[in-house]
Amino acid sequence: MKHPVIQLDDGKAASNLELVVATVVLALLLQIFWRCYRSFYLDHVKKYISSSSSSAAASSLEPSRIAAVEDILNYTFKDKRLLEEALTHSSCRESMSYERLEFLGDAALHLTIATHFFRLDPKLNPDQLTRLREKSARNERLAHVAARLGLYQYVRTRDTAPLNRNVKKYEELVKRGTDHRNFTVRSPDILADIVEALAGAVYVDLNFDSAKLWTIFKDVLMVDEIKLPKEHDSREIINGAQHELYGLCGKRKWGNPVYTHRLVKVGRSQHETTMTSSVEIKTHDGVLRQEGDEKYIPKDARNSAAYLMLRSLQQSSIM
Template sequence: MQQKLEILQKRLGYQFKDENLIIKALTHKSYKQSYNNERLEFLGDAVLDLIIGEFLFHKFPKVAEGELSKLRASLVNEKSFQKLAEILNLGEHIYISLAEENNKGREKSSLLSNAFEALIGALYLEAGLERAKEISIKLLNEAYPKIDMEAVFRDYKTTLQEFTQAKYGETPEYRLIHSYGPDHKKEFEMAVVVQGKEISRAKGKSKKWAQQASAEIALKILRKGEQ
């Protein structure tokens, strides 16, 4: 156990003075101890929300609040934190029950995401916000070498394509409806069409942005129709 903790801390770039803190951060409730990582997960979630919010605030000084919120939501979520956890190979180090182990718990998105949040919560408690921020941003840059609006939002189009292929056996079509404004400040309106039917429309400062926004709306509409 000690050796595995050393490997993780080396990968993390921080050596915990209180070893119990990192052990608690890695302990899933299924492990049936007198402690688990749920409280640290709660704290880490809040810490990461602040760290990533501040990071985006400085990285995109001209981006409006609404778009910053969407961008933060694309990074502060289970899928994103799973990606950061996988950089650390966190699945190898968590403490879970045999039943959870047999249920492929070490690969579960929610379990990995929660453990990562708990680890950052533990890091914050022991080393403070600046060290937690330094390590979190380093991992974020490793997971997303190109952090920009289009790169992060790409999953809406990918997810919509996977959804329509599974349900209808076809990929969505994106149609340009209108373009507005002068060349230096154009705005585009794009529509998503599935099976010849327009599902949604959205505007953006580039065709790609408008496609992503319309794909997000289309996903909500199509999923709601399944309920």
């Protein structure tokens, strides 16, 4: 019996063969690509993730640093991350710096200090309250506090060698007890920033309770060292009398104060020449005039006249 012979077209046979070969080649290429991808992922991506995780872990503050700062503040943080943020300088770019907490802490300290003096003495006027608040929270004072407590050593920084040297020089002057008027180094801004950032961190950790914040930072800032102005002979009140009288006249829509000087004794030098100053203000009820005490410097003479004018207005209940 003869079997039928099937004859394939040469063109179709060649086409089918090419298709098979192409499929095999594509499968091989896909397998090679997959192996390369897996190899790259295992050898490089996982290593990167691992190194990132380890660096993130290393970036956290050591427990000893956290404990040391908590001991300085006499406060234990519920959320330690706030303390880490408050002690991280912007040079550590992989982490959030203390700048946001510094902003909040600056405002919170000013509020608590103002509240303290407002409650402390109801006789203090707005100008006196302002000066007391500024004296307590000015950058130079906060920097002095940070240097005295050694807070900079706990701050996380990177590539800040020049800053480190400036801070070290300033801290040495503070620890030697050098009078701040003789400082040859300007207080580095970062020192005041640290105190404000720590205040911000505590404020947030206390759920924004300003009263509790004050109980913690009144000792840190040593506000009790700030002298309250005396009612009659405080040099601080007298030195600001011109400014206060000018503000009062503007508030009452009176005429601006007008000062005149009179020489009392003329000497060979400034320290031998004395003078007095008189001040006049035009009120709605007429012109008021007040002469000040004898002084050596024109500014002091004007302040004395303005101060005595303010006292006179207070005693007459015109203020």
